[in-house]
Amino acid sequence: MSELKNALRSGDVSVIGSRQFKDFDEYLMPRATFDTHHRENRLGLAVETSATSYLDERFERLREALDETARLAAAGELPDVELNDKGLKITPLDDATPAEADVLTQQVYDLII
Incomplete structure (x- = not known):
């Protein structure tokens, strides 16, 4: 059980539908959107x-x-x-x-x- 807890905390394991333990990629901007914003210099960085x-x-x-x-x-x-x-x-x-x-x-x- 502690291994699962550690894996959740580290992000090695995600839980579908969870806000706290969602997959890291869900935090990222979709690649197509990023490419468009980057090309148009609209990343806002x-x-x-x-x-x-x-x-x-x-x-x-x-x-x-x-x-x-x-x-x-x-x-x-x-x-x-x-x-x-x-x-x-x-x-x-x-x-x-x-x-x-x-x-x-x-x-x-x-x-x-």
Whole structure:
């Protein structure tokens, strides 16, 4: 019985007429409708539906960010970064763990051991 329950929850098994356990494909738009909407650019999605266009836009944003980083590095304006002929040096992050957390961690370890 538990196997059936797990299969229902995972969607591996569906129940005809059930709203909770219906077949996954019933949630989807029919293929013909999707094709028509896609062809007419009427999917109403907030993202680009063309992989090529999406990737081109993302690469452009990445290029802009890299160019800005290069500009800041050349001007010596990157925070916590030193870039010179010897290489790149990044200031290590400070330990952000509150002292109280260290105390609690030790208390937990004491309980375990």
